[in-house]
Amino acid sequence: MQHDLFTSPEPEIIIACDGRATLYRQWIHRDEAANLFDSLRQSLDWEQTVLTMYGRQVAIPRLNAWYGDSGSSYSYSGAYFDPMPWTAELANLRERLQAYTDTGFNSVLANYYRDGRDGVGWHSDNETELGPEPTIASVSLGETRRFSLRHSATGKTVLVDLAAGDLLVMSGKLQTRWQHQIAKSRKELGARINLTFRRVGEKG
Numbered sequence: 001m002q003h004d005l006f007t008s009p010e011p012e013i014i015i016a017c018d019g020r021a022t023l024y025r026q027w028i029h030r031d032e033a034a035n036l037f038d039s040l041r042q043s044l045d046w047e048q049t050v051l052t053m054y055g056r057q058v059a060i061p062r063l064n065a066w067y068g069d070s071g072s073s074y075s076y077s078g079a080y081f082d083p084m085p086w087t088a089e090l091a092n093l094r095e096r097l098q099a100y101t102d103t104g105f106n107s108v109l110a111n112y113y114r115d116g117r118d119g120v121g122w123h124s125d126n127e128t129e130l131g132p133e134p135t136i137a138s139v140s141l142g143e144t145r146r147f148s149l150r151h152s153a154t155g156k157t158v159l160v161d162l163a164a165g166d167l168l169v170m171s172g173k174l175q176t177r178w179q180h181q182i183a184k185s186r187k188e189l190g191a192r193i194n195l196t197f198r199r200v201g202e203k204g
């Protein structure tokens with residue numbers, strides 16, 4: 001059974017004001033996290049998204065892939081994604097996350113940071129399709145990277161290093177009151193995969 005591949009760590013409350021961020025360190029056991037990283041790196045259909053910004057074509061500094069139920073299409077910084085059907089591994093993770101967080105997820109955005117030069121700039125996951133107070137479950141695999149959260153009104157910043165197997169659950173008003181990023185780094189860093197499970201509303 002898959003059950004012993006997952007742990008039940010004590011939650012660490014990262015943010016409890018103007019939204020919630022809760023960290024479950026090593027939610028996936030180290031060995032299993034390493035296997036999953038290798039497998040997803042090879043099996044997911046990684047794409048280079050190119051956005052049009054101020055009339056120029058800009059390749060975002062990471063690869064990504066979008067999986068989900070059919071109908072859960074999603075726009076992200078002006079790019080449209082139609083999800084690919086769930087792979088067995090992603091479907092299995094979704095099942096575990098749904099049971100663990102008591103939330104329904106219909107899609108997952110996978111990000112692949114090849115090295116320290118890849119990252120994601122300050123943003124909120126506040127697209128209307130996600131609804132006003134989305135619960136987003138973020139699973140990290142591979143290299144440890146620093147995740148920063150910044151409170152929009154006060155500028156208060158909270159830093160958390162996300163390591164292989166860690167689960168971060170963001171909910172409540174977090175996506176309206178806070179922004180987050182994975183800063184680029186000058187350090188020699190290995191590759192990292194992050195999976196953000198989301199619930200996207202059906203579009204009319």
Ligand SMILES: O=C(O)CCC(=O)C(=O)O
Nearest residue numbers: 109111125147182194196
């Ligand atoms: O890589 C991460 O930990 C965060 C990714 C993220 O913020 C996003 O996909 O919206």
Ligand SMILES: [Fe+2]
Nearest residue numbers: 123124125180
């Ligand atoms: Fe995000």
